[in-house]
Structures are given as structure tokens and as C-alpha cells.
Amino acid sequence: MYSYTEFDNNFNQNRVDQFRSQVTRRIDGSLTEDEFKPLRLMNGLYLQLHAYMLRVAIPYGTLNSQKMYQLAIIADKYDRGYGHFTTRQNIQYNWPKLKDVPDILQDLANVEMHAVQTSGNCIRNVTADHFAGASTDEIEDPRPTAELIRQWSTDHPEFSFLGRKFKIAITGSPNDRAVTKAHDIGLRMVRNNKNEPGYEVIIGGGLGRTPMIGKVLRSFLPRKDILPYLESVMQIYNMLGRRDNKYKARIKITVHEHGINKICDLVEERFIIQRSSFGGFDQKLLIKLEKAFAAPIYINEPIDSYNKSYQSDPLFRSFVDTNLSEHKNLNYSIVSISLKKHGQTPGDATSQQMRMMANLAKKYGHDELRISHEQNVILPHVHKSNLYKVFNELKSVELDTANIGLISDIIACPGMDYCALATARSIPIAQQIAMRFNQLKLENDIGEIKIKISGCINACGHHHIGHIGILGLDRAGVENYQITLGGNSTQNTAIGKSLGPGFSYTEIIPAIEKIIYTYLDIRSSNDETFLETFNRVGLTPFKKIVYTPSEIINKSTATFANNNNESFASQEIK
Amino acid sequence: MNVIVTDNGFESDTWSNIFLTLDKLLLINPKSTNKFSLDVPNTTDPKELAPLFACISLIRIAFLNSTDGRGFTLASHLRLLGYKGRLRAQGHVLADQYTMARRCGYDEIEISIELADRQPEKQWLSRSDWKSNCYINQLKQLA
Amino acid sequence: MARKFTNKVLTANRLIEGDVVYLGINGDWVLDHDRAQILKEEEFAIKQLALANKDSGFLVSPYLANAEIRDGVPTPIHFRDSFRANGPTNYNHGKKENHNV
Numbered sequence: 001m002y003s004y005t006e007f008d009n010n011f012n013q014n015r016v017d018q019f020r021s022q023v024t025r026r027i028d029g030s031l032t033e034d035e036f037k038p039l040r041l042m043n044g045l046y047l048q049l050h051a052y053m054l055r056v057a058i059p060y061g062t063l064n065s066q067k068m069y070q071l072a073i074i075a076d077k078y079d080r081g082y083g084h085f086t087t088r089q090n091i092q093y094n095w096p097k098l099k100d101v102p103d104i105l106q107d108l109a110n111v112e113m114h115a116v117q118t119s120g121n122c123i124r125n126v127t128a129d130h131f132a133g134a135s136t137d138e139i140e141d142p143r144p145t146a147e148l149i150r151q152w153s154t155d156h157p158e159f160s161f162l163g164r165k166f167k168i169a170i171t172g173s174p175n176d177r178a179v180t181k182a183h184d185i186g187l188r189m190v191r192n193n194k195n196e197p198g199y200e201v202i203i204g205g206g207l208g209r210t211p212m213i214g215k216v217l218r219s220f221l222p223r224k225d226i227l228p229y230l231e232s233v234m235q236i237y238n239m240l241g242r243r244d245n246k247y248k249a250r251i252k253i254t255v256h257e258h259g260i261n262k263i264c265d266l267v268e269e270r271f272i273i274q275r276s277s278f279g280g281f282d283q284k285l286l287i288k289l290e291k292a293f294a295a296p297i298y299i300n301e302p303i304d305s306y307n308k309s310y311q312s313d314p315l316f317r318s319f320v321d322t323n324l325s326e327h328k329n330l331n332y333s334i335v336s337i338s339l340k341k342h343g344q345t346p347g348d349a350t351s352q353q354m355r356m357m358a359n360l361a362k363k364y365g366h367d368e369l370r371i372s373h374e375q376n377v378i379l380p381h382v383h384k385s386n387l388y389k390v391f392n393e394l395k396s397v398e399l400d401t402a403n404i405g406l407i408s409d410i411i412a413c414p415g416m417d418y419c420a421l422a423t424a425r426s427i428p429i430a431q432q433i434a435m436r437f438n439q440l441k442l443e444n445d446i447g448e449i450k451i452k453i454s455g456c457i458n459a460c461g462h463h464h465i466g467h468i469g470i471l472g473l474d475r476a477g478v479e480n481y482q483i484t485l486g487g488n489s490t491q492n493t494a495i496g497k498s499l500g501p502g503f504s505y506t507e508i509i510p511a512i513e514k515i516i517y518t519y520l521d522i523r524s525s526n527d528e529t530f531l532e533t534f535n536r537v538g539l540t541p542f543k544k545i546v547y548t549p550s551e552i553i554n555k556s557t558a559t560f561a562n563n564n565n566e567s568f569a570s571q572e573i574k
Numbered sequence: 575m576n577v578i579v580t581d582n583g584f585e586s587d588t589w590s591n592i593f594l595t596l597d598k599l600l601l602i603n604p605k606s607t608n609k610f611s612l613d614v615p616n617t618t619d620p621k622e623l624a625p626l627f628a629c630i631s632l633i634r635i636a637f638l639n640s641t642d643g644r645g646f647t648l649a650s651h652l653r654l655l656g657y658k659g660r661l662r663a664q665g666h667v668l669a670d671q672y673t674m675a676r677r678c679g680y681d682e683i684e685i686s687i688e689l690a691d692r693q694p695e696k697q698w699l700s701r702s703d704w705k706s707n708c709y710i711n712q713l714k715q716l717a
Numbered sequence: 718m719a720r721k722f723t724n725k726v727l728t729a730n731r732l733i734e735g736d737v738v739y740l741g742i743n744g745d746w747v748l749d750h751d752r753a754q755i756l757k758e759e760e761f762a763i764k765q766l767a768l769a770n771k772d773s774g775f776l777v778s779p780y781l782a783n784a785e786i787r788d789g790v791p792t793p794i795h796f797r798d799s800f801r802a803n804g805p806t807n808y809n810h811g812k813k814e815n816h817n818v
Contacts, residue, residue: 011707027733029774038641039670047777049801050811051735080810095810097734121641151709157677158650161643227713238647239617273654280717345807416797417805425800427807477795 001064001368002147002292004112011154012109015116019043020102027099042122042160044115045101048420054093054101055118056108060128060146060170061089061371063113065362068369070111072354078104083354085339085347087411087462088167089127089371090118094418116154121162123153123234129171129178130372133293134334134380136326140189140197142172144289145226148282152227159234163241164249166234167206174491179373181205181214181493182465184251185233190220197223203233203263204255207459211495212252215260217267225275227282232270236263296366298329301385309388315400316391322402324387327380333387335365335379336372337394338401338409342438346412346430347375356397364390373462374411376404406443407451407516408434411462415455415472416479422455424472424479425505429453432509437516446516449530450489465489467531468515469496470508481508485515485542486534497539500547511546518545576664577690579672579683581702584695587684593634596622604629616644620651627657634684637665646678653679669697676704677711725762726753726791728801729769729779737801737812738776740765746776748812750802753791755784 004012022039025031031039040046044055056071063071071091075083078100079093086092096104108114118125126146133141149168153159159166170187171178180186186202199221205214221229240263241254255263309316325334337357340346349357357377361369364386370378382390394400403409410433413419415426430453437443452466456473463469469484481503484496503511516530522541523533534542578585591611594602596618599610606628613634614623623633633652635645649661663675664684675683685693705711727740738746739753747753756762762781769779782801783794793799804812 007707007712011709014707027774033773033777047730047735049797050737050804051730080808095735099733121643152713154709155707156710157674157708158643158646160674161641161646161671235647235651239644243642277654278714281715282713284717285713416800417807425806427805431807474797479796 001062002143002289008112008151009109012112012114012116015043015114016102016105016109019105023098023102038120040101041119042117043101043105044118045096045098046119046420048094048418049416049422050418051095052098052101053418054096054104054115055086056091056093056113056115057118057125058089058091058113058371059150060126060132060143061130061373062128062132062143063369063371064367065358065369067111067113068354068358068361070107070113072351072358074104074107075351075354077107081352082348082350084345084414085349085371085375085377087373087375087413087460088118088125089130089373090125091371092414094414119165120160121164121166122160123156123162123166123168126150126153127167127169127178127183127373129173129176130370130374130378131177131325131334131380132172132370133295134327134332135173135175136328137173137175138328139174139191140172141290141293142170142178142187142189143293144286145187145189145199146170147289147293148227148286149230151285152230152282156234158231159238162234162238163243164246166237166251168230176489176491176493177372179462179465179489179493181491182207182211182462182489183214184237185230186214187226192220199223199226201229201233204252204260205493206250206252207462207464208250209247209457210252210256211459211464212256213493213495214252215255217260217264223286224283225271228275228278229267229271231277232267232274235270235274236266240266296368296381298332298381299383300331301383303331303384306384306387313388315395315402316388319391319400319402320387322406323404329381331384333382333384335382335387335390336404337377337379337399338403339376339399340403340409340434341398341401342403342408342434343431345427346410349377350397353397353399356393356399360390360393374409376409403434403443405448405450407437407446407449408443409450410434411450411452411466413454413456413461415453415461419455419460421458422472423457423474424455424481426453426455426461426470426472429470429472429481429505429508433512436509436513442516442520445526446520447526447529451512452487452489462489463487464495465493466496467534468512470512473502475502479505481505483508483511483515483546485539486531488531499539500543514546515542518542576684576686578662579685579695579698580681581676581704583699583702584690589632591632599626599630614648616642616648618648620648620655623652623657624655627655627659630657630659632660632662633657634662634664635680637663637667640666640668640671646674649675649678649680669693669701672698672701673704673708677708722757722759723783723794724785725756725781726750726784726793727756727762727765727769727779728753728782728798729776732773732775732777735777740769750784750793751790753784755786755791756781 026036046053084092128142128146166184168185169178169183172189182205188200201218202214203217237251242248323336365379366381410430412426412430416422450467452462453470454461454463463471465487471482483499487496488494593611593613609631611632663680741747742754782798
């Protein structure tokens with residue numbers, strides 16, 4: 001993992017000191033709120049519905065036990081003993097006081113962390129595949145490049161006052177777990193026909209009000225050109241992007257309005273001169289970063305005990321089958337820790353849970369943790385001989401929920417329970433869906449499905465790319481939820497299609513239930529996933545059932561009886 | 575009279591040349607031995623200025639709003655194209671942006687008396703050490 | 718035609734703590750929506766808002782929110798203002814915490 005240099009530490013300390021002075025000037029009245037606001041946003045501090053919110057960056061989702069432990073301490077010392085992990089691999093504290101924020105930033109700086117550029121019209125926290133360095137399908141670890149981009153984008157003098165925020169994601173695997181096609185810039189690490197390393201550069205993706213799938217700007221960019229090329233893209237966007245309308249200011253609109261070919265010509269023209277501004281230090285640094293992110297020194301132990309526990313403990317078996325992914329070392333596993341216990345707030349972890357995850361990483365996980373954009377925590381390197389111990393310790397703090405990739409593993413933004421921009425709540429919808437299908441004992445039968453919920457059009461909950469997407473809106477002073485089906489967040493990115501008119505707060509859970517029962521009824525086999533079924537049959541069968549009054553369906557559709565139908569659709573949701 | 579901000583703090587504007595727009599300058603059909611001062615908006619295409627660099631001694635780029643960062647990219651582009659003369663940012667630039675302006679190639683900032691009153695010299699001087707703690711300068715060094 | 722003025726409360730967040738507060742009956746700032754002053758005249762409401770905007774050493778983001786008297790108690794009209802007055806639904810934090818003590 002990367003450790004800060006003296007340069008990084010000096011930079012970070014300087015930022016903390018600057019912000020401390022800015023807070024002092026705000027409190028003593030020498031700065032007005034209008035002047036202070038952009039300064040606090042540059043340091044991740046928002047004013048939300050009930051209180052301030054501090055968004056702390058976890059660059060490319062990677063952290064060690066010391067950092068996770070510090071996040072727990074901050075949660076206890078300055079907040080309500082918990083934190084919320086977000087789809088952008090950040091952690092948010094919902095209740096900090098302004099006077100404490102400089103101290104929080106200092107505590108973060110002490111463990112090489114910060115809240116820089118987690119807000120504002122600048123290049124935001126760079127995100128990456130949460131299985132980086134561990135998965136079997138990886139061409140290359142994306143994190144050295146991600147760290148290079150973090151340094152390049154931090155306080156970049158040209159790009160701190162862009163027309164709008166700018167998000168970059170990177171993956172090193174053909175199976176995209178970083179949603180690169182829904183970012184302003186998505187980078188996919190590839191090899192050319194001479195087997196030389198480089199990047200496919202995708203631009204103009206994004207969700208929000210106008211969802212768009214990114215387009216390929218350069219199918220192969222040699223590794224050494226990454227920073228001058230990114231800089232060229234940013235310069236073209238900075239000069240060409242619209243500034244007259246906030247909703248048309250993202251690069252996806254720039255690309256849409258000018259066409260990818262014109263943008264490509266401009267970038268390539270710019271790139272020729274931009275290349276001369278780099279002198280080679282960046283590539284030397286990249287080599288150093290690659291060493292810093294080298295694979296851990298794997299242990300070699302017998303794994304009989306693991307096989308034995310797998311046979312004897314059904315709960316462990318269920319955890320293994322659901323929450324583990326293949327590691328590139330056959331005797332290791334990638335452990336996904338679900339922050340989605342049924343009925344809990346998706347993405348929230350208590351300080352006690354954070355401490356436990358930190359301890360487990362230290363004891364059994366080569367001191368590494370990841371935050372996924374799906375709001376879970378990953379132990380990327382766990383030897384199989386330690387899995388049962390990890391499982392039991394997770395169980396002691398209720399982190400053993402075996403639901404990764406299942407219907408209760410829901411992405412949900414904070415919604416109107418916290419967010420000042422939200423138009424409806426997200427959290428209670430996620431809680432109720434999880435509780436409902438847990439009661440029905442249908443989760444495993446339903447299998448792989450991704451539900452994603454946003455509490456406003458800005459789509460922090462990625463609803464467009466959920467297999468089932470839910471968007472909460474304010475319709476004439478009442479919460480209303482629109483459903484989209486068939487979205488996809490992988491390399492086959494797709495924007496979900498709108499099912500039809502929205503549902504009230506009390507109607508939305510029954511509607512989701514109807515969709516799921518329709519799927520169970522019409523899937524070609526138990527192996528056909530929800531998304532596969534949808535791609536085969538389209539919206540129509542779902543539409544038909546969802547917009548038909550429940551009592552008619554109950555009478556006419558006998559097949560549902562097989563599916564535990566006593567609760568179907570008409571059940572009251574508490 | 576506007577205030578000029580440099581690394582040394584506030585100064586009065588001693589530049590006595592008249593500023594021309596690009597259109598006017600092109601009408602004059604300048605020779606490289608002449609020295610002119612040019613006023614440009616932040617949307618200017620730097621490639622149009624490149625052939626004129628030899629006869630320009632000062633380019634002044636307007637900042638209508640501190641949240642509009644186009645002037646930063648324009649300056650760095652001009653420098654990269656080889657402009658060696660003076661480069662001045664004029665208008666709504668905040669003290670907190672001084673380091674960014676310097677790093678992009680500006681020599682000085684021209685602000686109104688009103689802005690200078692609200693953001694006194696001390697605030698600008700506290701940002702005058704623009705060379706340290708700069709990631710981009712470090713990354714662009716020679717190997 | 719003169720449009721009808723909807724009753725308002727004046728609300729903001731406290732600068733240092735961030736808590737949601739309301740202009741109370743005695744011109745003080747109170748934590749409970751129940752104890753907020755109902756502003757029945759537009760001109761007066763706008764004047765109070767302007768005063769709050771000037772008080773930037775204590776308050777952030779003041780605004781006028783629609784409210785009504787329901788069962789004798791000042792009550793928010795829009796659900797957003799209800800959440801703001803009552804705290805988040807997932808935990809007993811913020812206003813919920815205050816109400817519990």
C-alpha cells in the first residue's frame with residue numbers, strides 16, 4: 001500500500017492549517033458564509049438537512065487497519081459512533097460540529113488521510129475496482145495509476161474551478177467493477193497487440209438528470225502518456241464545457257453536443273503540446289507506486305480446517321457461498337463484508353464494527369481493507385485457513401450477513417433522511433425491501449439481483465444502472481418512487497428502462513414484490529438471473545402485473561401460490 | 575486605480591501602455607519590433623495569439639467570476655505555446671486562488687480597490703509561497 | 718389579485734453546531750418546531766429573514782418554511798420540513814435524540 005512521502009504529509013498538514021484558519025475567520029466574522037462556503041466544500045464539509053456532514057476520501061477505496069481504526073475513533077470522538085460508506089468510496093460523518101472539523105482533519109492527516117476534493121467543481125476522489133490486486137481476472141492492479149492520478153489531480157491549479165464536478169474511475173479487469181462507463185472519465189487497463197500496457201480511455205459517461213454511457217475516446221493509450229492525456233482532456237473540457245446551465249455542465253453534455261469525434265480531434269491536438277510539459281518524473285513515480293502496491297507475501301498453510309468448517313457449519317457455508325470471491329492465489333479468498341444486514345441502513349458501520357474490521361485486516365488480511373462502490377467493506381487477501389475465524393469474529397458484531405449480490409444487498413443514498421438535495425427518502429425503502437424478502441425467505445431463490453435507490457435525480461444511489469432502479473421524487477408534496485428495470489453496472493453498462501407511473505411510499509414495496517414474483521414466475525430456469533429474464537422478455541410482463549390491481553392477480557394467477565404467496569402484493573408494509 | 579498583486583504584496587499599477595483588443599491589434603498589422611498590450615476574454619483561442627507573441631509584452635486575461643476557471647487553462651496554454659511576456663489576471667480573483675494563478679503562469683493579478691479592501695494584502699501574502707506543496711510541479715519535473 | 722400568504726416559520730442551522738433552529742415566540746432561537754413562532758404576515762416574515770441573514774455569526778442558511786397550526790401546535794406542511802423538524806427516520810439522532818431526553 002502507498003505510504004505518504006514527506007511531500008504528501010507537508011501538503012496535507014498545510015491544508016489542515018489553512019482550514020483551521022478559515023474556520024477561525026468564519027467564526028470570528030471576518031469571513032461571510034458566502035466566502036466560506038466554497039472553502040469548506042473544498043475540504044468536504046457540507047451543510048445538510050439536520051447538521052453538517054463531513055465527507056472523507058478513501059482514495060481508490062483502499063485503506064489499512066490504522067486508517068480504519070482512526071475512522072472509528074473519529075466516529076466516537078466527534079460524531080454519533082458510526083459512519084456511512086458511499087458509492088464513491090468515501091465515508092461520511094453525519095453530525096460533526098464546525099468547531100471540531102479542523103481537529104477531525106488533523107486526526108485524518110495523522111494517518112495519511114484527508115477530505116480534500118470530496119466536493120466542489122474539481123476532480124473528485126478517484127475510484128477503482130475494490131478487488132484490485134486480488135481478483136483472478138485482473139490484467140493489472142489499477143491502484144498505482146489511481147494514486148498517480150490522485151497526486152496529479154490534488155490541488156491542480158487549472159482544474160479547481162471547473163464548470164462542474166469531475167469523476168474518474170479506473171479498473172484493471174475486463175469485468176468492470178468500477179462502473180467506468182458511468183464516469184466523466186473511465187479508464188480500463190488493457191494491453192495492445194504487442195502486449196504493451198496501456199489504457200482504454202472512456203469519456204462522457206454519467207448518471208444524474210441525463211444518464212449517458214461513456215464513449216471510447218482512445219482505445220489504446222500507452223501507459224507513459226496517461227497524465228498528459230488526462231490533462232489534455234481536462235483542458236478541452238474546462239474551455240469547452242458549458243457554464244451557462246448547471247444541468248448541462250458535465251462533460252457528458254459537452255461530448256453529446258460536440259460529438260466524440262470533434263472532442264477527440266481537440267484532445268489529440270492538445271495532447272501533442274501537452275506531452276512536452278512532462279519531464280519523466282511522473283513515470284518514475286509510477287514505477288515506485290507499482291512497488292508500493294506489490295502483492296502481499298502470501299502465507300502457506302494447510303486448508304483442511306477450512307474444508308471441515310465448511311462441511312460442518314451451515315451458516316459458514318452460506319457465508320462462504322455468498323460473500324467470498326476467488327482470489328488469484330488459490331489458497332486465498334476475497335471476503336466481502338456486508339454492511340446491509342436486513343433492516344439496517346445500507347453502508348453504515350458502527351465504530352465497534354469498524355474496529356473489528358480493522359483488527360481482522362491486521363490479524364488475517366495482510367493489513368488491507370477496501371470500500372466498494374456497492375457500500376460494503378472488503379478484506380481482499382484472506383488465507384482460507386483463517387476464513388472460519390474471520391467469519392466467527394464478524395458474527396460477534398453482526399457483520400456476518402450472507403447477502404452479497406442478493407436482493408437485500410441494496411445501494412441506497414442517504415436520501416431525505418440526511419441530504420439537503422434529496423426529494424424523497426431512500427433508506428427506509430431499502431430497509432423495507434430487505435426485511436420483506438428476508439421474511440419471505442426468497443433471497444437465495446431469487447439469486448443475483450441489484451437494487452439501487454436514489455433519493456433524487458442526481459443519482460448518487462446509481463438507480464439508472466440497477467437491475468431494479470428506484471428513484472424517489474417529490475410529487476406535489478408527497479414522496480413518489482419511479483421504477484426502472486434492466487440497468488447494468490458492469491462492462492455491459494445499460495441504463496434501465498422506465499416501468500411507468502411512480503408509486504407512493506406505501507405502494508413501492510408491494511410493487512417491487514410484484515416484479516420479483518413475476519420474475520420467479522417467468523424465468524426460463526432457476527439459473528436465469530433477473531437481468532437475463534428482463535433482457536429476454538423486456539418490460540411488458542412486469543408492466544402488466546405491476547399496474548394490475550392486486551386482487552385481480554390473486555384470483556387469476558395460481559402459479560404464485562408456489563411462491564409463498566400469502567404475503568403477495570396486498571400485504572401491508574410496516 | 576486598481577491594485578496589482580505580486581509575490582511582494584500590493585503595488586500600484588505602473589503599466590502605462592494602452593490595452594488593445596485582439597481585433598484592433600490585428601488591424602494594426604504589427605511588426606515584431608513593436609510592443610503592445612493585449613486585453614483578452616478567457617474564451618480566447620491561444621493559437622490565434624501565438625503568431626503575435628513577438629510583438630506583445632503584456633497579455634491581460636479577464637476573470638469575470640472567481641468560480642470560472644477557464645483563465646487558468648488559457649494561461650497555461652499560452653505559456654506552453656511559448657509566450658514569454660508578462661501575463662496578468664484581471665478581475666474577480668480570490669486570495670485563495672493566488673497560488674493557482676501563479677502556477678498556471680500568471681505574473682500578477684489586477685484587482686479592484688473594493689476587492690483589495692475585502693481581501694487585504696495579508697491574505698494574499700499568506701498565499702505567496704506558491705512554489706511549495708505543489709503536486710503538479712513535482713510531477714512535471716525531469717526524471 | 719393578491720395571492721394568499723401561507724403562514725411561515727423562520728428556520729436556519731446554527732453556525733457552530735449545525736443544529737436546526739426556529740425563530741421562537743420571544744424572538745429567541747429554539748430547537749423545537751413546536752415552539753416556533755408562526756409568522757402570519759408576509760412583510761414581517763421577510764423582515765425577520767433579512768435580520769437572520771445579517772446574523773451570520775450565529776446562523777447559516779436561514780429560510781422561511783410553510784407551516785400551519787395543527788391541534789394547536791405549529792406543524793410543517795412539506796414533508797422535507799417535517800424530517801428537518803423531527804430528525805432522520807433510521808436512528809434516534811438529532812431532533813429525535815433531543816426529544817428523548
